[in-house]
Amino acid sequence: MRYDLAKSGNGLTYEIRNIVTVAKLLEKHGVEICYENIGDPVAKGEIIPDWMKDTIGDIVKNHDLSFAYCSTKGVEEVRQYLADKNNARGGAQITKEDIIFFNGLGDAIARAYSSIRVDARIMLPEPTYSTHLLAEVLHASYPPNTYRMNPYNNWRPDLNELERKVRSSHSVVGILVINPDNPTGYVHTVEDLHRIVEIAKEYELMLVFDEIYHNMVYNGHKTPALADIIGDVPGISMKGISKEYPWPGARCGWMEVYNADKDEQFARFVNAILNQKMSEVCSTTLPQLSIPHIMEHDEYPVYLGERLKHYEKLSNIAYNILKDCPYVVVNRSNGAFYMSVVFNEAVLSDKQKLNIEINEVRNIVEDLTSGRIEMDKRFTYYLLGATGICVVPLTSFFTSTPGFRMTLLEKNVEKFENMVQTLKKKIVEYVESGKQNS
Numbered sequence: 001m002r003y004d005l006a007k008s009g010n011g012l013t014y015e016i017r018n019i020v021t022v023a024k025l026l027e028k029h030g031v032e033i034c035y036e037n038i039g040d041p042v043a044k045g046e047i048i049p050d051w052m053k054d055t056i057g058d059i060v061k062n063h064d065l066s067f068a069y070c071s072t073k074g075v076e077e078v079r080q081y082l083a084d085k086n087n088a089r090g091g092a093q094i095t096k097e098d099i100i101f102f103n104g105l106g107d108a109i110a111r112a113y114s115s116i117r118v119d120a121r122i123m124l125p126e127p128t129y130s131t132h133l134l135a136e137v138l139h140a141s142y143p144p145n146t147y148r149m150n151p152y153n154n155w156r157p158d159l160n161e162l163e164r165k166v167r168s169s170h171s172v173v174g175i176l177v178i179n180p181d182n183p184t185g186y187v188h189t190v191e192d193l194h195r196i197v198e199i200a201k202e203y204e205l206m207l208v209f210d211e212i213y214h215n216m217v218y219n220g221h222k223t224p225a226l227a228d229i230i231g232d233v234p235g236i237s238m239k240g241i242s243k244e245y246p247w248p249g250a251r252c253g254w255m256e257v258y259n260a261d262k263d264e265q266f267a268r269f270v271n272a273i274l275n276q277k278m279s280e281v282c283s284t285t286l287p288q289l290s291i292p293h294i295m296e297h298d299e300y301p302v303y304l305g306e307r308l309k310h311y312e313k314l315s316n317i318a319y320n321i322l323k324d325c326p327y328v329v330v331n332r333s334n335g336a337f338y339m340s341v342v343f344n345e346a347v348l349s350d351k352q353k354l355n356i357e358i359n360e361v362r363n364i365v366e367d368l369t370s371g372r373i374e375m376d377k378r379f380t381y382y383l384l385g386a387t388g389i390c391v392v393p394l395t396s397f398f399t400s401t402p403g404f405r406m407t408l409l410e411k412n413v414e415k416f417e418n419m420v421q422t423l424k425k426k427i428v429e430y431v432e433s434g435k436q437n438s
Helices: 015-027 050-062 076-087 105-114 130-140 159-168 190-202 264-278 285-295 300-322 359-368 375-387 413-437
Strands: 099-102 121-126 145-150 172-178 206-210 235-240 253-258 328-330 338-343 403-407
Touching: 015 359, 015 375, 050 285, 076 099, 076 253, 076 285, 099 105, 099 264, 105 130, 105 206, 105 235, 105 253, 105 264, 121 130, 121 159, 130 172, 145 159, 159 172, 159 190, 172 190, 190 206, 300 328, 300 338, 300 413, 338 375, 359 375, 375 403, 375 413
Parallel strands: 121 145, 121 172, 172 206, 206 235
Antiparallel strands: 099 253, 235 253, 328 338, 338 403
């Protein structure tokens, strides 16, 4: 090429999938991998019920329009169904024109952040889900502004810090809330959410709520939807079917836009997102058409309830095993299907190792950890080589707090319990190995 045409980027990687490259390499050398890195229920053994398959099959068989383009914003009758479903809650009222479909929530996130002015920023939770982080940083080419989720207070957000940073930075135009949270499994309280709305109103900000896990709350917790509390503040709720059905391969997500008629600047922002969408014509039709049929099926609430009971069970198993581990802080997950474990301050060092029996695997791990590397990432590589357990380092979710994220998706409860027991044992071995190697 006549010159270097690739955008330089910022050094950020999508570690949730990047670590799979390492895992696949180790698999070739005989390591049996337990994939705890990615939130795909189907890949972890979730059996899609026959009634759901039959429902989707009937749509394909009987509706030729499932093969066609739809409106750019999405299938009109589906958007009307979702608007009616939202309005029945009694909160912020919307029409079908306030809903835009995308090819997965990742597509929605990318288009939303790329429609923001380069010098305008969204406040992100810390740690934050990688897709939001990458999209926000790529649009501005600067590190993000964040407010801390506190692992020493059950992952509750520091709203005093949030307000202080909003007040001092005039470039901040919005606040992101992921509820329930990924990567922590935290479920926001109604009191905190009301305060976030108050902050947005006082400082004339928009709200962006990632609510893809909103119907996946357990352990007796409840949380309101953004529409229930937003009042007249401009905001966007991001939703989808990839986790809830689950149908991640459908790539079907949507935005619900609240109060665009109350703020001209916010309305222009939403229109900029839609203009981007028009260049793509529309999102995939079939998954959209399935939404009313699946969500109104008599078996749907039963099926979802069974899944939530399973996640609750695994959440409590993991918490009860890891809570007494001397080197980490663990909080019970109450939503979504993730748990984040934090290492205590200063317990990690570059002197720590785990025994890896296969020489080729040991050489690969030692090579990967020989240079400058985050301490929790170093642990995840040794854990992967020694046990095959594949978790995601917490620092890859843009936080300086070392730890790791695991999932609650394993269908075999005994296998999951054994995995967590192994995890606890290896945490202790790893930390205490540093005493021998110092």
